[in-house]
Amino acid sequence: MYLAKKDLEKALQTLSQKAVVFAPILETIEDKVSDAKTVEKKFMPYFDGAEVALEGFNTVKPPKDVLFPNVEKMYKYKTGAGAYIMELLPEDSQKIIFGIRPCDMRSIDSMDKVFLTKDYVDSYYAKRRENVTIVAFGCLEPSRTCFCDSMGLDPNQAPTADLMMNVAADSEFTICNDCGTKVLTDDGKYILTPQTEKGKALLEQLKELLSDGGESYQDTKCSLHIVKAENLDEKLSKMFEHPIWEKVTKGCIGCGTCTFVCPTCYCFDIDNENHGAEGCKYRCWDSCMFSDYTRMAGGANPRPTKKERLRNRYLHKLEFFNERYGETLCVGCGRCIESCPAHLDISDFIEKASLVEIDASDYSEANYSEGRM
Amino acid sequence: MAIDHECSCNKNPLVPSLCQVIDVKQETGDVQTYTIQTMDGKKPFSPLPGQLAMVSLLGVGEAMFSITAQGEDYIQCAIKRTGLLTEAFHEMLPGQVIGVRGPYGNSFPVDDIKGKELLFIGGGIGIAPVRSLIRYCLEHREDFGHMDILYGARSKSDICFKEDCLENWSKEPDTNVYITTDISTEDWDGHVGFVPSYLEELGFQPEGKKVILCGPPIMIKLCSESLIKMGFAKEAVITTLEMRMKCGIGKCGRCNIGSKYVCLDGPVFTLAELDELPDEK
Numbered sequence A: 001m002y003l004a005k006k007d008l009e010k011a012l013q014t015l016s017q018k019a020v021v022f023a024p025i026l027e028t029i030e031d032k033v034s035d036a037k038t039v040e041k042k043f044m045p046y047f048d049g050a051e052v053a054l055e056g057f058n059t060v061k062p063p064k065d066v067l068f069p070n071v072e073k074m075y076k077y078k079t080g081a082g083a084y085i086m087e088l089l090p091e092d093s094q095k096i097i098f099g100i101r102p103c104d105m106r107s108i109d110s111m112d113k114v115f116l117t118k119d120y121v122d123s124y125y126a127k128r129r130e131n132v133t134i135v136a137f138g139c140l141e142p143s144r145t146c147f148c149d150s151m152g153l154d155p156n157q158a159p160t161a162d163l164m165m166n167v168a169a170d171s172e173f174t175i176c177n178d179c180g181t182k183v184l185t186d187d188g189k190y191i192l193t194p195q196t197e198k199g200k201a202l203l204e205q206l207k208e209l210l211s212d213g214g215e216s217y218q219d220t221k222c223s224l225h226i227v228k229a230e231n232l233d234e235k236l237s238k239m240f241e242h243p244i245w246e247k248v249t250k251g252c253i254g255c256g257t258c259t260f261v262c263p264t265c266y267c268f269d270i271d272n273e274n275h276g277a278e279g280c281k282y283r284c285w286d287s288c289m290f291s292d293y294t295r296m297a298g299g300a301n302p303r304p305t306k307k308e309r310l311r312n313r314y315l316h317k318l319e320f321f322n323e324r325y326g327e328t329l330c331v332g333c334g335r336c337i338e339s340c341p342a343h344l345d346i347s348d349f350i351e352k353a354s355l356v357e358i359d360a361s362d363y364s365e366a367n368y369s370e371g372r373m
Numbered sequence B: 001m002a003i004d005h006e007c008s009c010n011k012n013p014l015v016p017s018l019c020q021v022i023d024v025k026q027e028t029g030d031v032q033t034y035t036i037q038t039m040d041g042k043k044p045f046s047p048l049p050g051q052l053a054m055v056s057l058l059g060v061g062e063a064m065f066s067i068t069a070q071g072e073d074y075i076q077c078a079i080k081r082t083g084l085l086t087e088a089f090h091e092m093l094p095g096q097v098i099g100v101r102g103p104y105g106n107s108f109p110v111d112d113i114k115g116k117e118l119l120f121i122g123g124g125i126g127i128a129p130v131r132s133l134i135r136y137c138l139e140h141r142e143d144f145g146h147m148d149i150l151y152g153a154r155s156k157s158d159i160c161f162k163e164d165c166l167e168n169w170s171k172e173p174d175t176n177v178y179i180t181t182d183i184s185t186e187d188w189d190g191h192v193g194f195v196p197s198y199l200e201e202l203g204f205q206p207e208g209k210k211v212i213l214c215g216p217p218i219m220i221k222l223c224s225e226s227l228i229k230m231g232f233a234k235e236a237v238i239t240t241l242e243m244r245m246k247c248g249i250g251k252c253g254r255c256n257i258g259s260k261y262v263c264l265d266g267p268v269f270t271l272a273e274l275d276e277l278p279d280e281k
């Protein structure tokens, strides 16, 4: 089945009748002082007239917050006389994430493992997850920091999405004036492939807009190809004290940006907000890159410097998560590379760690062979 | 997507239940023990020895504490005043309403240590988790061999659970109690010296013995070295870890050491298990 690009808006309108549809939408932000305009692409609820941009580069921030909001109320309470605790669960509203990329879909798979398995089910995440249907979009053009295929993903496929959307091979493109990326012309076609019952139900809703046909799709490759050792997780488990850490963590200023843009970072803090005797307990994203993340009473801190903190972040992505959940937690979306003010690059680390000798007593750039391919 | 709500607690694990403090006991200058019941006078839950409770003072905050004892209709936590939240706990009077969730953590391996002789070593507030196991073993006395309890505190007035440590436990069958203080004071005529050196002085035999070791990190480190020197296998020494915690259920990522979450996979580990973890403890 395929959907013509010119009918995309209608499709989104149809879907919006039954659910809130989060789609990648261009938002123009005006700087009131300089009058300068910047355009940012974000996942936000679709509205009539929204400038939806399925093609082009992936969004700066992943749609992670649809399932795991930046700030989420957990319960409210009252202290003193008439004390109570009242659970606050997300409401039962249907949502669709429309146009998520394969890397971000794979990130949701990882979050599912964290929040829904291993003895405890997180009620907040579970409630949101049950009510979300996900439509993935095979990348048309990767950005310069995309390396998902080196991490074992396929930028054209998101097997766990409810519905897969790819650009038909015979579609035509124009080049976007603003960003220089490929955009489908109105005659272009999206091939829709349902992968779950929820996906089939969405197709059913759209059936009047769909036509038969559309088999082969545009085959996209990542721009950044890196060397990644087959057994990198095992190798890293022997490299905790390796001299490489000193070097690769050097520039980090501990700002936490990498963790906030990452689609797979899920650490959270729990805190409360009070109004007199009443209050509310909430959780919010946290960052393992902050120095007080592990600080204990009396000031003891098992990860006192950026070296220990960044080492923990990299190892969590590339070793610890594999040990616990059987998959790598870095999906190669490249966001942390694009956003780091100090130009730290996890893909570069993966490559260096893949090539370096485990037992090296010192570490210098010369210790590993030719860098990027 | 159909989500299997196979949660071990059958309810939202992050929301505490309202409970009340029915008794406050001053143990030392900076440690108090709280006896906790549900609002209708029941036991909040039945923890295994070594398990934890997340205790919250609504409007202030919540933190993890070992459940040091339990009875028919209560659980007990001993809390040391170390910062903002624990200072607020110390203002509590009987009748105070609090939030409690748990029990969390893996607990001491009671089946593994059955039939064995036991050596309990505690330092400072670290006696709190050890006490839950000592109480369990005393209740099931016939399941365990000879018991030695070695406890160190800064001075006599810093000894927690004074009745247990100074009176009750030594009256139990086949149980020896050794108490030492760091400094000598007028009111103390017992042993003076740090736990690790007293341990070596006492020279326990490793054969058929399991050791339960809890206390401040430096004490654990030195005692571990002494125990190894004395011939104890790393598999025979059981200890607990402390990491900062938020969720207590292995979700928030806060308490990891390598791929383990101390709140879920711990806090109880043998020295052999700790050797497998990265050195970030």
Ligand SMILES: Cc1cc2nc3c(=O)[nH]c(=O)nc-3n(C[C@H](O)[C@H](O)[C@H](O)COP(=O)(O)OP(=O)(O)OC[C@H]3O[C@@H](n4cnc5c(N)ncnc54)[C@H](O)[C@@H]3O)c2cc1C
Pocket (backbone or CB within 6 Å): A295, A296, A297, A298, B052, B062, B063, B064, B065, B066, B067, B078, B079, B080, B081, B082, B083, B084, B085, B086, B087, B125, B128, B129, B241, B242, B243, B244, B245, B267
């Ligand atoms: C597994 C486990 C068992 C524990 N058992 C006991 C016990 O039986 N009795 C007891 O008195 N204390 C125990 N603690 C320590 C207790 O949780 C801390 O003393 C308490 O959190 C200090 O909080 P504060 O706000 O008063 O200190 P602050 O210095 O104001 O704390 C600042 C922040 O750091 C966190 N934090 C500080 N110290 C610790 C710590 N040691 N562990 C974890 N988080 C910390 C607090 O939650 C708070 O968010 C245990 C900790 C863990 C992890």
Ligand code: SF4
Pocket (backbone or CB within 6 Å): A251, A252, A253, A254, A255, A256, A257, A258, A259, A289, A339, A340, A341, A342, A343, A344
């Ligand atoms: S974004 Fe870069 S500088 Fe900031 S914490 Fe992450 S690695 Fe460090």
Ligand code: SF4
Pocket (backbone or CB within 6 Å): A258, A261, A262, A263, A264, A265, A317, A329, A330, A331, A332, A333, A334, A335, A336, A337, A346
């Ligand atoms: S670590 Fe960086 S590249 Fe990997 S998934 Fe997170 S943001 Fe993307």
Ligand code: FES
Pocket (backbone or CB within 6 Å): B244, B245, B246, B247, B248, B249, B250, B251, B252, B253, B254, B255, B256, B261, B262, B263, B264
């Ligand atoms: S306290 Fe949240 S993972 Fe352990």
